[in-house]
Amino acid sequence: MLASVFPTLVFYLLAAISLSLAWSVVTGRRILRAAVSLMGVLAASAGLYLLLDSPFLAGVQVLVYVGGIVVLLVFAVMLTRTTELLEDHPTRGRQLIGAVVALTFFGLSYCMMTAPAFADRALSALPKNDVAAIGRALLDTGENGYALPFEVVSLLLLAAMIGGIVIARKPAALSKPEVHNG
Amino acid sequence: MSWQVKTMAERTGDLLPGSPWTAVLYVLLTILAVTAFVTLCGLVLIYAERKVSAHFQCRLGPMRVGWHGLLQTIADTIKLLLKEDIVPRDADALLHILAPVLSFAGMLLVMIALPMSPSIQVADMNIGVLYVTAVSGLGVLGILLGGWSSNNKWSLLGAMRAGAQIISYEVSATLALLVVVLFAGTLQLSGIVQSQETGWWIWRAHGCGIVAFSIFMIAGTAEINRTPFDLAEGESELTAGFHTEYSGLRFSFFFLSEFLNMFVLAAMASTLFLGGWMPLHVGHFTVFNGIMDLLPPGLWFTLKTSAVIFLIMWFRWTFPRLRVDQLMRLEWKILLPIGFVNLFVSAACVVTGFYFFAG
Numbered sequence: 001m002l003a004s005v006f007p008t009l010v011f012y013l014l015a016a017i018s019l020s021l022a023w024s025v026v027t028g029r030r031i032l033r034a035a036v037s038l039m040g041v042l043a044a045s046a047g048l049y050l051l052l053d054s055p056f057l058a059g060v061q062v063l064v065y066v067g068g069i070v071v072l073l074v075f076a077v078m079l080t081r082t083t084e085l086l087e088d089h090p091t092r093g094r095q096l097i098g099a100v101v102a103l104t105f106f107g108l109s110y111c112m113m114t115a116p117a118f119a120d121r122a123l124s125a126l127p128k129n130d131v132a133a134i135g136r137a138l139l140d141t142g143e144n145g146y147a148l149p150f151e152v153v154s155l156l157l158l159a160a161m162i163g164g165i166v167i168a169r170k171p172a173a174l175s176k177p178e179v180h181n182g
Numbered sequence: 183m184s185w186q187v188k189t190m191a192e193r194t195g196d197l198l199p200g201s202p203w204t205a206v207l208y209v210l211l212t213i214l215a216v217t218a219f220v221t222l223c224g225l226v227l228i229y230a231e232r233k234v235s236a237h238f239q240c241r242l243g244p245m246r247v248g249w250h251g252l253l254q255t256i257a258d259t260i261k262l263l264l265k266e267d268i269v270p271r272d273a274d275a276l277l278h279i280l281a282p283v284l285s286f287a288g289m290l291l292v293m294i295a296l297p298m299s300p301s302i303q304v305a306d307m308n309i310g311v312l313y314v315t316a317v318s319g320l321g322v323l324g325i326l327l328g329g330w331s332s333n334n335k336w337s338l339l340g341a342m343r344a345g346a347q348i349i350s351y352e353v354s355a356t357l358a359l360l361v362v363v364l365f366a367g368t369l370q371l372s373g374i375v376q377s378q379e380t381g382w383w384i385w386r387a388h389g390c391g392i393v394a395f396s397i398f399m400i401a402g403t404a405e406i407n408r409t410p411f412d413l414a415e416g417e418s419e420l421t422a423g424f425h426t427e428y429s430g431l432r433f434s435f436f437f438l439s440e441f442l443n444m445f446v447l448a449a450m451a452s453t454l455f456l457g458g459w460m461p462l463h464v465g466h467f468t469v470f471n472g473i474m475d476l477l478p479p480g481l482w483f484t485l486k487t488s489a490v491i492f493l494i495m496w497f498r499w500t501f502p503r504l505r506v507d508q509l510m511r512l513e514w515k516i517l518l519p520i521g522f523v524n525l526f527v528s529a530a531c532v533v534t535g536f537y538f539f540a541g
Contacts, residue, residue: 032277032330039323059312067319067352074326075345078338131309131369 011051018044031077039070056131185379185460185479187297187372191305212304216293220442227441229255231495238499262437265430270333273427277331282428282435285324289439289446291317296449297372299459299480310371311359314450315352318405321439322348325407325414328436329424340423343506344407344414350513351404351411357521358398361390361528362454365537375458380465380539382457387537390528395455397521399490402451403497404509406443410501413509448490452483456490459483465539 021040028034042065049058090098141147190212197205229244229252236243244251269275292314294304307313322345329341363369365387366377377383384391404411415423425436452458459479463471504512531537 030274032274032327036277036280036327055307055309056312059309059316063312063316063319066323067316071319071322071326071345071349074323074330075342075349078326078330078342078345 007051011048014044014047014051018048032074035070035073035077038073039066042066042070056134185300185376187300187303187306187376189303189306189372216290216304220290220293220438223445224438224441225255225259227445227491228258230491231441234492234495235499238496259434262434263431265433267430267432268427270427273333274331277327278427279432281324281328281331282432282439283324284327285321286435286439288318288320288322288324289442291320292446293442295371296446297375297453297458298449298483299478300372302480303372306370306372309369311363311369311374311454314371315356315359318443318446319352321443324436324439325424328428332424332427334427336420337424337426340414340420340426343420344424347407347411347414347509348405350510351401351517354397354513354517354521355401355405357518357525358394358401359454360525361387361394364525364528364532365391367532371453371458375453375460378457378460379463381463382455382460384455386539387528387531390524390531390537391455393520393524394528395451397517397524398451398455399493401513401517402447403494404513406440406447408440408444408494409498410504411509412503413506444491444494445487448487448494449483451490452486456486457482458486 018041021037021044024037025034025041028037042061046058046061046066049055049061137144138146138150190208194205194208194212197208232251232254233243244254247254247257269278295307295310295313297303297306325344325348326341329337329339329344332338362374362383365383366374368374368377378386380386382391384395387394407414414420415425420426425433428436457463459482461471461474461477461479461482463474
């Protein structure tokens with residue numbers, strides 16, 4: 001009995017943690033606290049993955065989101081002045097746009113998950129839960145392989161990286177020769 | 183000779199069907215043991231650092247409290263714990279309190295996965311190496327938040343430097359880790375140790391192993407913010423960097439996690455490249471291997487880890503601190519390309535079976 005109740009209990013605990021932290025991410029007025037709450041949400045979803053018996057996914061979740069995305073977010077917040085980020089009363093237009101985006105996202109994900117094709121596809125294409133199997137599936141060009149999505153995502157990341165470099169490059173560096181001191 | 187790996191987590195699982203309360207007791211004892219180990223290890227490391235630094239500078243170091251100053255660290259700890267605990271008035275108090283805890287948690291969670299001997303390891307995860315890299319990312323978050331929430335320009339600058347440095351060097355360290363993962367063919371830490379039964383990866387993977395070890399040591403030293411990479415707390419320019427505003431217990435959390443991160447780095451380096459608890463074996467020379475097996479695995483782990491810790495301390499008291507631009511150039515223009523090439527070469531070696539005692 002204990003063995004069956006325990007995962008359910010853990011699930012509800014994790015769900016409650018992520019929901020309350022997600023609420024504080026959205027409603028919190030201090031941006032850095034919101035970032036810390038976001039970290040909590042992402043860590044809780046790593047816990048959910050563990051509960052679903054996919055430790056590799058949980059590890060990647062912590063590595064990429066907690067160790068990467070949140071750290072970069074905090075870093076970016078620290079580079080800007082805190083007063084600029086305090087927005088107590090968003091304008092009506094922004095509220096409207098936010099609501100529309102949220103509703104569209106909810107509707108889309110609901111349609112996706114209830115579509116029968118999605119459920120079949122998700123189950124059949126699921127690689128065995130083992131790092132080697134996931135690696136093979138990622139580079140497999142066959143029926144259930146993920147080589148194309150993998151490459152598309154890589155291309156997207158590359159484009160983002162080049163964009164970042166172009167934005168960050170000082171325009172003066174193009175015309176002026178580089179000065180070496182010492 | 184085959185090694186039976188039995189972790190604390192497995193033993194708890196064995197106890198569970200019989201009597202749940204014994205299992206709970208065992209878990210509590212394990213937690214107590216880990217805490218005691220962390221405290222003791224911290225005390226020893228701080229004493230060793232003071233003595234090593236002293237002898238590098240032709241001094242004696244602490245000599246007065248106890249025999250050769252052995253009780254000096256304990257006296258300092260008591261002093262630290264009795265200090266007033268200050269939170270700056272305009273600081274974000276919650277984050278100020280949370281930051282050292284995060285930093286400490288990052289270190290402690292890694293400690294769980296370290297294989298210290300076949301019988302001393304808290305949990306042996308299938309994704310061991312991934313877990314260690316993932317969880318140690320919490321430490322940098324603690325440093326960033328600590329610097330930001332102190333509401334102090336020096337702290338903020340120190341935290342920014344630490345953040346940039348750790349994010350950059352994490353890439354090289356991971357590339358070096360991947361080399362060993364390629365050769366061992368597993369992410370499990372005990373599996374990696376057992377894959378070194380015919381020799382340690384640092385020399386069995388010939389050139390690749392040595393290059394990966396060097397990159398891992400350089401990047402690792404940068405990740406734990408030690409000299410020559412201690413720009414985050416450069417006392418001559420930033421007073422003490424991100425922990426300037428911390429005092430008492432919270433400061434000791436930062437301090438302790440910094441020292442234990444050194445232990446974690448050394449333990450990881452010895453596990454991945456120097457065989458961990460595996461005795462020094464050479465191929466199938468049974469007589470030689472048998473003699474080496476006389477020393478228990480736990481002692482091998484301790485010896486290797488201590489040697490690597492001494493190496494890290496040696497770095498600290500030998501090299502001057504880098505400038506920020508030198509730091510970034512070293513990572514992005516030198517270490518990273520070498521790391522990538524090394525990874526490709528080792529992949530080729532693994533595919534062709536071109537390494538010592540393959541198969």
